[in-house]
Amino acid sequence: MHVLTLLAVLLCISLLGFRISQSRALSLARTAGLHSLPYHHGQFASLAILLPGLGVILLWSLLEAPLALWLALDHLPVPPNLADGEVRLLIAEISNIAAGYGGRQDPALLAAAWHYRELRQTSFTLAASVAVSVSLGGLVFAWRRVTPSHQARNSVERVLKIFMILCSALAVLTTAGIILSLLFEAFRFFVHVPFTAFLFGLEWSPQKALPAEQIGAVFGAVPLFTGTLLIASIAMLVATPLGLLTAIYTAEYAAPHIRTVAKPLLEILAGIPTVVYGFFAALMVAPALRDTGAMFGISISSESALAAGVVMGIMIIPFVSSLADDIMSAVPQSLREGSLGLGATQSETIRRVVLPAALPGIIGGILLAASRAIGETMIVVMAAGLSAHLTANPFAAVTTVTVQIVTLLVGDQEFDSPKTLAAFALGLVLFVVTLALNFVALQVVRKYREQYE
Amino acid sequence: MSLSSKKDAQRVSLGDSLLVETACAKLAARNVNVFYGEKHAIKDVTLDINCNEVTALIGPSGCGKSTFLRCLNRMNDTIDTCRVTGTITLDGENIYASKVDSVYLRTRVGMVFQKPNPFPKSIFENVAYGPRIHGLTSSRSELESVVLTSLERAGLLEEVRDRLHASGISLSGGQQQRLCIARAIAVSPEVILMDEPCSALDPIATAKIEELIDELQHNFTIVIVTHSMQQAARVSQRTAFFHLGELVECGGTEQIFTNPVNRLTQGYITGRFG
Numbered sequence: 083m084h085v086l087t088l089l090a091v092l093l094c095i096s097l098l099g100f101r102i103s104q105s106r107a108l109s110l111a112r113t114a115g116l117h118s119l120p121y122h123h124g125q126f127a128s129l130a131i132l133l134p135g136l137g138v139i140l141l142w143s144l145l146e147a148p149l150a151l152w153l154a155l156d157h158l159p160v161p162p163n164l165a166d167g168e169v170r171l172l173i174a175e176i177s178n179i180a181a182g183y184g185g186r187q188d189p190a191l192l193a194a195a196w197h198y199r200e201l202r203q204t205s206f207t208l209a210a211s212v213a214v215s216v217s218l219g220g221l222v223f224a225w226r227r228v229t230p231s232h233q234a235r236n237s238v239e240r241v242l243k244i245f246m247i248l249c250s251a252l253a254v255l256t257t258a259g260i261i262l263s264l265l266f267e268a269f270r271f272f273v274h275v276p277f278t279a280f281l282f283g284l285e286w287s288p289q290k291a292l293p294a295e296q297i298g299a300v301f302g303a304v305p306l307f308t309g310t311l312l313i314a315s316i317a318m319l320v321a322t323p324l325g326l327l328t329a330i331y332t333a334e335y336a337a338p339h340i341r342t343v344a345k346p347l348l349e350i351l352a353g354i355p356t357v358v359y360g361f362f363a364a365l366m367v368a369p370a371l372r373d374t375g376a377m378f379g380i381s382i383s384s385e386s387a388l389a390a391g392v393v394m395g396i397m398i399i400p401f402v403s404s405l406a407d408d409i410m411s412a413v414p415q416s417l418r419e420g421s422l423g424l425g426a427t428q429s430e431t432i433r434r435v436v437l438p439a440a441l442p443g444i445i446g447g448i449l450l451a452a453s454r455a456i457g458e459t460m461i462v463v464m465a466a467g468l469s470a471h472l473t474a475n476p477f478a479a480v481t482t483v484t485v486q487i488v489t490l491l492v493g494d495q496e497f498d499s500p501k502t503l504a505a506f507a508l509g510l511v512l513f514v515v516t517l518a519l520n521f522v523a524l525q526v527v528r529k530y531r532e533q534y535e
Numbered sequence: 536m537s538l539s540s541k542k543d544a545q546r547v548s549l550g551d552s553l554l555v556e557t558a559c560a561k562l563a564a565r566n567v568n569v570f571y572g573e574k575h576a577i578k579d580v581t582l583d584i585n586c587n588e589v590t591a592l593i594g595p596s597g598c599g600k601s602t603f604l605r606c607l608n609r610m611n612d613t614i615d616t617c618r619v620t621g622t623i624t625l626d627g628e629n630i631y632a633s634k635v636d637s638v639y640l641r642t643r644v645g646m647v648f649q650k651p652n653p654f655p656k657s658i659f660e661n662v663a664y665g666p667r668i669h670g671l672t673s674s675r676s677e678l679e680s681v682v683l684t685s686l687e688r689a690g691l692l693e694e695v696r697d698r699l700h701a702s703g704i705s706l707s708g709g710q711q712q713r714l715c716i717a718r719a720i721a722v723s724p725e726v727i728l729m730d731e732p733c734s735a736l737d738p739i740a741t742a743k744i745e746e747l748i749d750e751l752q753h754n755f756t757i758v759i760v761t762h763s764m765q766q767a768a769r770v771s772q773r774t775a776f777f778h779l780g781e782l783v784e785c786g787g788t789e790q791i792f793t794n795p796v797n798r799l800t801q802g803y804i805t806g807r808f809g
């Protein structure tokens with residue numbers, strides 16, 4: 083029997099329990115007033131059946147494999163005092179053979195593998211029978227609890243609430259885990275490289291092989307920060323005016339039928355995979371810029387911050403325009419009429435009433451777009467290059483924090499070399515910056531919301 | 536600046552039985568029809584609004600009072616589906632003529648809305664808004680005096696004198712509505728349209744606004760939409776009763792409330808409607 087079959091059986095029992103309890107509650111309801119509705123009793127029964135059954139299966143799946151291996155090792159006629167690594171090797175081999183990928187046909191190992199398989203079989207049968215019997219027990223339990231006074235609804239709701247709390251706790255714990263691992267690994271990096279050398283150093287060339295004492299000299303992240311800032315600023319310079327003007331058009335001037343078409347079309351821009359933008363930037367925009375530059379006698383390298391920034395700006399236009407549009411549409415029509423009623427023109431109304439009222443929200447949208455620009459990787463890898471230069475020249479090749487994280491982790495790396503750990507330190511910086519941006523943006527947007535309530 | 540200010544009351548057609556012929560008709564509507572898409576919201580309304588008088592528009596909900604009021608300063612232009620036929624003249628000049636600039640029109644015909652809608656700016660900035668955009672004042676001190684006079688005339692100055700730079704939204708509902716009136720006065724319009732200006736206010740605030748309307752009447756022509764018979768009787772000199780988009784009866788307020796000609800009007804004002 084397979085685990086899935088077992089689950090199906092449990093599900094059938096719980097359905098059965100639902101029907102039985104519900105119909106019993108229905109017949110009871112004819113004679114006495116029930117505290118809970120019949121289907122609450124049904125749900126109570128389903129839960130009373132499923133929860134213990136699933137609990138048994140979960141427990142078994144956690145314990146059976148290590149337990150069976152441990153027993154199988156005991157069965158092996160080799161001296162038991164092996165080193166840790168060898169035992170792990172043996173275990174791997176046994177489970178491989180048991181799964182049917184026989185490598186070395188050592189009879190003793192084979193026997194152990196057979197034993198292992200049998201053990202797992204028995205344990206599964208055991209677990210299955212236990213699971214089915216506790217479910218049946220749950221069925222009986224729930225059936226006997228179908229009484230007028232039983233508060234089935236409250237119990238069901240409590241269980242559901244706990245389930246939801248567990249789900250949200252999972253998300254929160256994952257986030258906390260990621261942050262902790264970032265912090266921890268970054269800390270290990272700062273053991274090799276001094277914190278100040280990393281934050282304020284001007285040279286970034288982690289590929290250089292240097293003795294351990296001087297290693298701090300090549301992990302200066304300032305060129306990465308300036309590169310990120312340069313590209314993100316170019317992107318914001320492109321996205322903010324275009325996005326805002328677009329939003330003003332769609333929210334204030336466009337006829338309804340144009341708006342319903344234009345808005346989703348714009349939002350498609352945000353849905354295009356960034357790789358596509360990347361090769362658009364690398365294969366079309368960058369060469370075009372270089373040729374244009376050559377015409378005017380400016381040398382623009384074929385990988386330039388400008389190309390990456392412009393394309394990234396186009397990518398985040400919808401972040402700005404869509405949010406700004408929503409926020410401007412949320413400005414009450416009565417304010418517009420108030421202004422128009424005083425003899426203001428439409429553009430005066432937009433400039434003096436709608437935009438100021440929507441401003442905090444718009445700033446929030448721009449900040450969200452900026453945090454997106456800072457975190458963007460693909461376009462920069464493809465269009466702005468990989469070499470870290472400390473420059474403010476938009477025509478030069480630069481690199482960003484995210485790109486360096488990628489290059490540090492690609493390929494064969496020792497996990498605890500400073501080079502790999504540097505990625506975590508960069509990740510931490512990035513995380514702190516985007517978190518701060520998001521926090522500020524959300525604060526601003528929230529403040530805006532309170533204004534009309 | 537295409538609207539001339541030449542008074543031209545002589546064009547009022549004297550044969551129309553609904554009209555009370557007085558010296559000057561500030562606004563004159565002739566055969567006005569309004570359509571929202573297919574919906575015929577105002578049907579062939581002909582009505583005069585006399586200067587320096589308060590005209591009340593009454594009638595059951597949905598009969599088109601707001602729609603008609605919004606025709607008087609072309610506020611309906613902001614609704615895409617709305618179409619207006621017929622003519623409305625302000626001092627004898629058709630405001631729906633193609634050469635008329637609706638923006639300029641609205642500086643002459645101001646509006647106060649049902650719900651107070653101060654801008655999320657300071658009290659001072661709210662009142663200064665109109666004079667600013669029209670460049671009516673040349674210096675800061677002149678602007679200040681316009682703002683203070685407007686607040687004064689709206690009966691709000693005493694209450695807000697020491698917090699002119701607090702947000703307009705921080706005022707109470709009644710104060711907000713008076714702020715909106717001050718804001719409308721500040722551009723010195725000739726006509727003020729009020730769409731149920733007291734419906735969101737308590738009796739005391741309402742009494743204040745009514746007092747204010749009495750005051751303003753000397754300098755402005757006022758059209759007010761109201762659901763309160765008592766209010767119409769208290770503040771207006773003339774009353775127009777609308778029903779299902781038609782103007783049923785129009786006359787002196789005295790006469791409408793004591794001796795209505797039409798059965799529908801009588802039913803409505805005595806509360807035996809339907």
Ligand SMILES: Nc1ncnc2c1ncn2[C@@H]1O[C@H](COP(=O)(O)OP(=O)(O)OP(=O)(O)O)[C@@H](O)[C@H]1O
Nearest residue numbers: 571574576595596597598599600601602603614616
């Ligand atoms: N923007 C619009 N689009 C379509 N129909 C509208 C619109 N505004 C109003 N109407 C319709 O026109 C008719 C008159 O509406 P109006 O708002 O003028 O009534 P009213 O007399 O002011 O009512 P109330 O006393 O409830 O304010 C109503 O039937 C309404 O449904």
Ligand SMILES: [Mg+2]
Nearest residue numbers: 600601602730
């Ligand atoms: Mg209305």
